[in-house]
Amino acid sequence: MAGCSDAKPSGDQSGAADGLIVLAATADETSLLGWDGSNRSGVSIPLPKAGATWIATGRASVLAAVLPKGTLATSDPVHLGDPLSWRAVKAVDPTGKAPDGPDYFAAWDPEGGRFATLAGDLPAGDGVRVVLIDPSVSTAFAIEIDGPVVAAPPVWIDGDRLVLVTGDAAAPLTAIVDTSTSDLTEGPSGDRLLATSADGKRIATMAGQGDPVVIRDTAGWLAGDGSSIASITPPTGSATAIGFALDPVGQRIVVAWAAADGSVTLAIHDGRSDWRRVAQPSIGAARGAVVAWRR
Numbered sequence: 001m002a003g004c005s006d007a008k009p010s011g012d013q014s015g016a017a018d019g020l021i022v023l024a025a026t027a028d029e030t031s032l033l034g035w036d037g038s039n040r041s042g043v044s045i046p047l048p049k050a051g052a053t054w055i056a057t058g059r060a061s062v063l064a065a066v067l068p069k070g071t072l073a074t075s076d077p078v079h080l081g082d083p084l085s086w087r088a089v090k091a092v093d094p095t096g097k098a099p100d101g102p103d104y105f106a107a108w109d110p111e112g113g114r115f116a117t118l119a120g121d122l123p124a125g126d127g128v129r130v131v132l133i134d135p136s137v138s139t140a141f142a143i144e145i146d147g148p149v150v151a152a153p154p155v156w157i158d159g160d161r162l163v164l165v166t167g168d169a170a171a172p173l174t175a176i177v178d179t180s181t182s183d184l185t186e187g188p189s190g191d192r193l194l195a196t197s198a199d200g201k202r203i204a205t206m207a208g209q210g211d212p213v214v215i216r217d218t219a220g221w222l223a224g225d226g227s228s229i230a231s232i233t234p235p236t237g238s239a240t241a242i243g244f245a246l247d248p249v250g251q252r253i254v255v256a257w258a259a260a261d262g263s264v265t266l267a268i269h270d271g272r273s274d275w276r277r278v279a280q281p282s283i284g285a286a287r288g289a290v291v292a293w294r295r
Contacts, residue, residue, distance in 0.1 A: 016268050016279035019247060020254060021045070021063075021078075023055040024264075025288040034080045034294070035281060042281060043080040048073045054105050054153075054290055059112030061294045064089075064135070070102020072117070074135045078294065091133045091140035099131050099142045105153040107162065110200050112295050116162055116179075122151050130154065130164070130177055143182045145175065155196040155203070157218050163187055163194060172207075188224055195244050195253075198295055202229070202250030209240040213255055215275070230275035235267065247293040254281075256289040264289050 017035035022042070024031055030051050033042035047065070052073075054066035063075040065086070072089035092098050103117040114134040119142070120127045128149040129142045145164065150172055152165040160180045167173035167189070174187035174194075191205040196218065203218045212231040220227040234240060238257035242264065246253050253275075254268045264286040268279040283289060 017281045019294040021292045023290040024283040024286040026285050046084040048086040056106040057292045057294050058108040059295050064106040064115050089135050091138045093140050099140050107154050109156050110159050116154050125149055155194045157200040197246040197250030198248035204244050213241050213244050243291055245291045248295050254291045256291050262287050
C-alpha cells in the first residue's frame with residue numbers, strides 16, 4: 001500500500017486535471033468549471049438557470065444536475081468554452097407517474113446511460129428510495145429502502161449493483177442494491193463516504209471526518225480482505241475530505257479538502273506517480289465543492 005501525505009506537486013501539472021469537472025460554491029454563487037490538457041485555471045461551464053447542488057458525468061460528457069429544489073436536469077455533451085443546453089428530466093414510472101421527490105445526488109451507471117438518485121426524506125434518513133432514471137427515454141423505476149440511509153452519494157460497483165451508505169453517520173453500514181431484482185444485501189461496514197471509478201473496479205473510501213481517503217480494489221473491499229492500494233491523509237491545514245472522485249479507470253483521484261475555517265481546496269493524486277499529489281487546481285474562495293471526471 002502506498003501512503004500519501006502532504007507532499008508538494010511534482011513535475012508538469014498541465015495534464016493532471018484533464019477531464020476534471022468541479023461544481024464550486026462560494027458564499028454568494030455557484031459555478032461549474034472544467035479542465036482539459038491545455039488549461040490550468042478551469043473553463044466556465046454554463047449551469048441550468050436555477051443553478052445546481054450536485055453534478056455527475058455520464059457517457060460522452062453528458063451531465064446530470066440536481067437543482068436546488070430537488071428536481072433534475074441533463075445537458076448536451078460538454079465542450080469546454082462552448083454554450084451548453086440543459087433540459088428538465090421528466091421521467092415517469094411504469095404507472096405513468098413521476099416518482100415522488102425531492103431527489104438528492106445522481107450517479108451514472110458504468111455505461112453512463114442511466115443514473116440513480118436518492119429520493120424522499122433524506123435529511124431524516126427514513127423513507128428513502130433509490131430512483132433509476134433513463135433520461136433518453138424518460139423512464140424511472142423506484143426501489144424502496146427498508147431502513148435508515150445516510151446522506152451520501154450512491155456508487156455503482158457493476159452494471160446492476162450500487163451501494164448505499166446506511167445506518168448512521170457515526171456507525172455507517174452499507175447496503176448493496178441489485179437494480180435488476182430490487183434485492184438488498186448487506187455490504188461492508190465502517191465507511192462514511194464512497195466513490196468508484198466509472199467501471200466500478202476501484203473504490204475510494206473514508207471512514208469518518210479527518211480520516212484518510214483509502215483507494216482499494218472493489219472486489220477486495222467487498223470481500224473484506226483489508227487490502228488497499230493507497231491511503232491519502234489530509235494535507236497540512238485541512239480538517240477533512242468533503243468529497244472525492246476517481247477518474248473513469250481509477251488511475252487518478254481528486255479530493256476536495258475542507259479546512260477548519262470552511263475554505264475548500266482540491267488535490268489530484270496519480271497512481272502513475274505512486275499516488276503522490278500531482279496538481280492542486282484552483283477553485284478560488286470556495287466553501288463547498290462537488291468533484292467528477294468527464295467520461
